Amino acid sequence: xxxxPPRPSEDGLIARYFAPLAGPGADGMxxxxxxxxxxxxxxxxxxxxxxxxxxxxxPDDPPASLARKALGVNLSDLAAKGAVPRGVLLTLALPxxxxxxxxxxxxxxxxxxxxxxxxxxxxxxxxxxGGPALIGVxxxxxxxxxxxxxxxxxxxxDRLCVSGTVGDGALGLRLRRGPAWAASLDGxxxxxxxxxxxxxxxRLPLAPLLRRHARAAMDIxxxxxxxxxxxxxxxxxxxxxxxxxxxxxxxxxxxAAEPGLIAPILxxxxxxxxxxxxxxxxxxxxxxDCAGIGLAMTxxxxxxxxxxxxxxxxxxxxxHEFAAGSFSHF
Amino acid sequence: xxxxPPRPSEDGLIARYFAPLAGPGADGMxxxxxxxxxxxxxxxxxxxxxxxxxxxxxPDDPPASLARKALGVNLSDLAAKGAVPRGVLLTLALPxxxxxxxxxxxxxxxxxxxxxxxxxxxxxxxxxxGGPALIGVxxxxxxxxxxxxxxxxxxxxDRLCVSGTVGDGALGLRLRRGPAWAASLDGxxxxxxxxxxxxxxxRLPLAPLLRRHARAAMDIxxxxxxxxxxxxxxxxxxxxxxxxxxxxxxxxxxxAAEPGLIAPILxxxxxxxxxxxxxxxxxxxxxxDCAGIGLAMTxxxxxxxxxxxxxxxxxxxxxHEFAAGSFSHF
Numbered sequence: 001x002x003x004x005p006p007r008p009s010e011d012g013l014i015a016r017y018f019a020p021l022a023g024p025g026a027d028g029m030x031x032x033x034x035x036x037x038x039x040x041x042x043x044x045x046x047x048x049x050x051x052x053x054x055x056x057x058x059p060d061d062p063p064a065s066l067a068r069k070a071l072g073v074n075l076s077d078l079a080a081k082g083a084v085p086r087g088v089l090l091t092l093a094l095p096x097x098x099x100x101x102x103x104x105x106x107x108x109x110x111x112x113x114x115x116x117x118x119x120x121x122x123x124x125x126x127x128x129x130g131g132p133a134l135i136g137v138x139x140x141x142x143x144x145x146x147x148x149x150x151x152x153x154x155x156x157x158d159r160l161c162v163s164g165t166v167g168d169g170a171l172g173l174r175l176r177r178g179p180a181w182a183a184s185l186d187g188x189x190x191x192x193x194x195x196x197x198x199x200x201x202x203r204l205p206l207a208p209l210l211r212r213h214a215r216a217a218m219d220i221x222x223x224x225x226x227x228x229x230x231x232x233x234x235x236x237x238x239x240x241x242x243x244x245x246x247x248x249x250x251x252x253x254x255x256a257a258e259p260g261l262i263a264p265i266l267x268x269x270x271x272x273x274x275x276x277x278x279x280x281x282x283x284x285x286x287x288x289d290c291a292g293i294g295l296a297m298t299x300x301x302x303x304x305x306x307x308x309x310x311x312x313x314x315x316x317x318x319x320h321e322f323a324a325g326s327f328s329h330f
Numbered sequence: 331x332x333x334x335p336p337r338p339s340e341d342g343l344i345a346r347y348f349a350p351l352a353g354p355g356a357d358g359m360x361x362x363x364x365x366x367x368x369x370x371x372x373x374x375x376x377x378x379x380x381x382x383x384x385x386x387x388x389p390d391d392p393p394a395s396l397a398r399k400a401l402g403v404n405l406s407d408l409a410a411k412g413a414v415p416r417g418v419l420l421t422l423a424l425p426x427x428x429x430x431x432x433x434x435x436x437x438x439x440x441x442x443x444x445x446x447x448x449x450x451x452x453x454x455x456x457x458x459x460g461g462p463a464l465i466g467v468x469x470x471x472x473x474x475x476x477x478x479x480x481x482x483x484x485x486x487x488d489r490l491c492v493s494g495t496v497g498d499g500a501l502g503l504r505l506r507r508g509p510a511w512a513a514s515l516d517g518x519x520x521x522x523x524x525x526x527x528x529x530x531x532x533r534l535p536l537a538p539l540l541r542r543h544a545r546a547a548m549d550i551x552x553x554x555x556x557x558x559x560x561x562x563x564x565x566x567x568x569x570x571x572x573x574x575x576x577x578x579x580x581x582x583x584x585x586a587a588e589p590g591l592i593a594p595i596l597x598x599x600x601x602x603x604x605x606x607x608x609x610x611x612x613x614x615x616x617x618x619d620c621a622g623i624g625l626a627m628t629x630x631x632x633x634x635x636x637x638x639x640x641x642x643x644x645x646x647x648x649x650h651e652f653a654a655g656s657f658s659h660f
Contacts, residue, residue: 011560027480027482030481030482031411031480031481031482031548032377032407032410032411032481032548032549033375033376033377033407033408033411033413033471033478034375034376034377035373035374035375035376035473035478036373036374036376037368037372037373037374037475038367038368038374042367043365043366043367044365044366044367044368044374045363045364045365046363046364046365046366046419046452046453046468046470047362047363047364047419047453048419048420048421048453048454048455048468049455050421050423050455050457050466051457052423052457052458052459052460053460054460055457055458055460056457077362077363078363080362081361081362081363083363089376089377089378089468090378091378091380091421091466091468093380093382093423093464122376123376123377123378124378125378125379125380125466127380127381127382127385127386127464128382128385129382129459129461129462129464130382130383130384130385130461130462131459131460131461131462132459132460132461134423134457134459134464136380136421136455136466138376138378138419138421138468140376141363143365145367148363148365150357150361151360151361151362152357152360152361218361218362219362230341
């Protein structure tokens with residue numbers, strides 16, 4: 001930390017960068033704790049996910065984007081559980097070469113993302129990391145009592161649906177390495193994939209529809225195939241029509257150029273879409289409600305009896321398992 | 331990660347080491363989120379603090395001790411806010427050379443510390459740190475609605491009190507470096523200081539007494555003098571009788587051998603004791619209630635009008651300010 005302009009203390013950082021984001025219950029970040037009380041008749045839903053420079057993101061990504069990403073990966077979990085965001089705590093571990101410019105960009109991005117989600121910063125901790133940066137978020141949402149949508153409660157016969165499009169995040173990550181297939185995409189397609197990797201858009205409007213119609217749900221941030229496997233087990237498998245899995249035009253163009261991309265599309269992670277299991281009799285109402293809020297929701301398969309990994313019926317008539325399963329940074 | 335025995339996946343780690351600690355609401359760690367609902371008529375109190383290897387602790391400290399420390403620094407904040415612990419989320423960022431032995435020791439220590447505090451593990455995240463280990467805890471407690479004891483609500487004339495003894499943590503840290511004054515301490519004294527540094531004992535039994543009697547409170551984990559300064563301001567200063575600040579026999583012996591240790595004792599941090607401001611008319615009842623639960627609580631000074639840093643009346647009749655104030659790892 002020698003050389004360069006003097007750094008503010010942790011208290012100075014809090015006052016300058018974080019106190020302006022403080023929500024009700026945070027008392028202007030002037031305390032060591034905050035209060036939060038769920039609305040009457042509601043449970044709080046809690047989730048915590050951290051992202052690390054060089055492991056979960058590129059260290060030179062814009063700091064405002066990283067704030068959006070760190071918040072988005074957590075809000076995506078809340079959305080998939082049917083919860084409405086209320087607030088977050090931030091644990092920010094900074095490398096020794098952090099700059100005030102970086103922090104100003106980060107908090108600006110955080111402010112925008114919090115406002116977009118209608119939730120508040122309630123507190124946190126800022127420390128030296130002694131290594132790469134780590135951005136840890138704990139997010140709080142609420143659901144009507146007992147209403148959290150679980151991961152493991154799908155039943156045989158339920159229809160499997162996924163929001164938005166699958167694989168963009170994984171392709172957006174691979175695009176950063178300059179692959180040959182990138183030449184088959186136009187500029188708008190490349191920009192779409194890059195944006196989908198960098199800027200998760202948690203499916204918050206989906207939360208009440210999941211509570212109303214879904215038997216089980218989770219986001220597919222670790223990859224569609226692996227997360228589907230996590231949802232099932234215990235005598236429940238899945239049969240997925242690979243050709244039904246919704247792809248963006250950019251992902252479809254990439255796949256046409258390089259058929260091997262089907263594996264990262266189905267297993268690669270960094271997709272902040274929601275996978276859910278819906279009873280057959282509830283499917284029409286669910287899809288209709290999704291259409292009503294302008295949210296793409298696609299049936300892609302069925303929960304079947306069995307204990308193996310999810311089976312994918314490929315367009316060529318073969319069946320395939322994606323054994324690599326869930327992507328893990330660990 | 332090449333070489334050595336194969337490592338379990340993140341899911342494998344969760345199932346083996348963390349799922350056995352899962353409390354109600356965590357659903358056996360089989361979901362991406364947990365639920366928590368405060369008791370009727372209660373607010374949740376939230377706090378998050380992280381500790382980093384090489385910055386907040388020695389990397390070769392026993393992992394069970396580190397688990398106790400990471401939990402203790404957070405539960406200490408809850409205790410100082412008058413809150414009863416309910417549960418925690420854990421963000422564990424592991425260096426590339428982590429071992430299963432380390433993790434087994436860590437989770438064993440965590441289980442013991444959680445049981446001792448009567449609270450549960452609700453979830454969390456395990457990631458690669460790309461550098462030193464980071465142990466981040468988000469802790470949840472509850473207080474009767476509106477009952478959180480604030481940091482900044484002391485009034486002029488309030489008596490300042492502190493629990494336990496001050497300075498042991500800072501001296502325990504310094505002891506690790508083999509200082510000359512260590513020769514003046516017997517083995518039990520050295521063990522006492524080392525233990526006080528390594529094993530915070532959050533003052534959980536104090537929480538209801540703070541709610542009943544204290545106008546303001548905080549823990550002194552960043553050092554007595556600096557944390558007292560944070561409590562005040564806005565025309566409120568403090569006059570502290572330095573000779574009244576309670577010292578353990580070990581700290582008193584160290585101070586007798588090396589008078590300059592008064593500075594780290596009063597500013598050094600790593601003390602998980604509670605500083606509180608009590609209205610003069612409430613003092614006797616507060617001290618009596620503390621005595622009733624066997625908890626040492628010592629009046630050390632008074633909130634006075636003024637805007638400077640806290641003034642310490644020294645035993646030699648001089649007044650001293652400890653301008654270094656609050657210890658910061660940042």
